[in-house]
Amino acid sequence: MEKLLEIKNLHAEVGGKEILKGIDLTVNYGEIHAIMGPNGSGKSTLSNVLAGREGYEVTEGEVIYKGKNLLELEPEERAREGIFMAFQYPVEIPGVNNSYFLKAALNAKLKHEGKPEIDAMDFLTLVRDRMKIVEMDDKFMSRGVNEGFSGGEKKRNEILQMAVLEPTLAILDETDSGLDIDALRIVAEGVNKLRSPERSVIMVTHYQRLLDYIVPDFVHVLSDGRIIKSGDKSLALELEEKGYGWLLGEDEAA
């Protein structure tokens, strides 16, 4: 299997405090990896470091994406190279039309790939098609980006963006948080429809319930900035049953 992402001994700090203390993780094309762990274990830090957010300083280690040093790239360059992060709390951008925003994002990516920009008609056709995946209504496209959207609508809008931008690596950062069961189902089914041998997914989540809907190939447990255990989907079930304490105790014993 071909490697898409390789994280080696990654250390990172936020505000001078070390949060990631040596992460090793390899993601091949087409795989879905779930990163689980208690609050404060470094899950969101890992997502933000991969997306290149300001304020997250890498102090040691490397990240190779598509054979290139990912850490050298600006956040927008990473995005154009196919990294997409579905945000835990998508921001509102008042007055900026949702459809206009998405078209600008798609065109930035197409331009980067040396392809012509998409025209308005083709874009409309594409968006209408992808909106079915997350059961979204047309009216959302003419509103401001996430402006006045409910929590569930914001998450669906994230998955719609993912469906249009067709990333190579999607990072779902606590996508299940704040969703009722119906919204969770719609979002999860949307992600499932986007599964492909050319696309990998990293799902960051606190709870096992998302994994009932999106079944991962691998589960990793993060604690205090390190992956302390990796396994297949059965690991998540075991965690659900025994709680994080089970593994944390094991870690201390080791």
Added chain:
Amino acid sequence: MSSTDVLDEVVGSEYKHGFVTDIESDILPPGLNEDTIRFISAQKEEPEWLLQFRLDAYRHWLTMDQPDWAKLNIDPIDYQAISYWAAPKSKDDGPKSLDEVDPKLLETYEKLGIPLAERAALAGVAVDAVFDSVSVATTFKDKLAKEGIIFCSFSEAVKDHPDLVKEYLGSVVPTGDNYFAALNSAVFSDGSFVYIPKGVRCPMELSTYFRINASNTGQFERTLIVADEGAYVSYLEGCTAPMRDENQLHAAVVELVVQKDAQIKYSTVQNWYPGDENGVGGIYNFVTKRADCRGDNAKVSWTQVETGSAITWKYPSCVLRGDNSVGEFYSVALTNNYQQADTGTKMIHLGKNTSSTIISKGISAGHGQQSYRGLVKVAASADGARNYSQCDSMLLGDQCGAHTFPYIEAKNPTAQVEHEASTSKISEDQLFYCQQRGLGVEDAVSMIVNGFAKEVIRELPMEFAVEAQKLLGVSLENAVG
């Protein structure tokens, strides 16, 4: 890189219209006295009453002090160091048609992207261009004349339509209205004149482009627009100036007369040279603009996008005299680097059931400082008057400032006056969200700012809305992160 660093990095854009046109000009030596005024008046072969109008204004001006109530730091202005007359030299008395206009002038307007020649036909815009003190060309005059519309330079109007000019000049902004209006009334050089006859809807946008080219000169243009009963006109002005180290004074007066059932839509895209990133140079834009809704059901809209000038002092106002008359003010002002703006509006409700709307959007970046200053006045006679005001400020970075000074004077108990205000910052979260979707920082800032200003931009005529959007982006290049 911290967000402040990125912000700093984005501040410091290049001014695109900063070229100087090498053209022979007649420039009056600096200085201001009654002889200067007589010279200007004589150059323009003005009638005696107009010279008297100027001299009265000048004598009044001498008794006045420059206003200091605005929240602005203005270096002292030496009014004797300014030249009050600069005109491009031409072979004859002046160009009679586009063919006679100096090719260098036409080239200047080409660079500015002004459709002066036949390209104007495609855009459907009639253009009057004012270069320093003189109006150089007015397009589409013939076509408009068929509708009875007068659109010409102010000087021509004085020659060809003296009765109209005499009737309306100074009737909205009296010569002694304020310091800068008095100065303008004394020394105004040229400008545009528009008259729309009864019941006529002007078939195209009318547009004036102002450009200051000569150094050490002031520009004092005068615009007078009269919409007679039931008439409609949409008018746009654009402004640019070269980059120079010294400050240059621009003190214009715009008077709008709106008769019964008439409507004037007045849009401004102001992009005078704002000075460099250290606050050196730039235009002092001290302008008096006022509309008088004289008849019932008259309507006036001011829409302004102000991105240029070192200092802006400007309060386009509406006197709502006629019953049911409507005044609107839509404004986007942007201050970057060391720019300062004190701008807003006055809505004077005199007639019954008059209504006014104020939407003001201020954007500050770098060390920019701006204030919204607005007066809503409801006279005892104005039964059922209504006003809605909304003032939003957006800050980019932590060195800039936004201030709001709303004044409300209501003397009629039936008046309804609403005021809303907000201040926000472009958040790091918004920027990162855009970047994560593949947008560069500058594109992201431009998009967020345009979203913020959308309610105002959409009031502009289509082609100017596009220009205004680009201008907001360009003015913030290197301004944000």
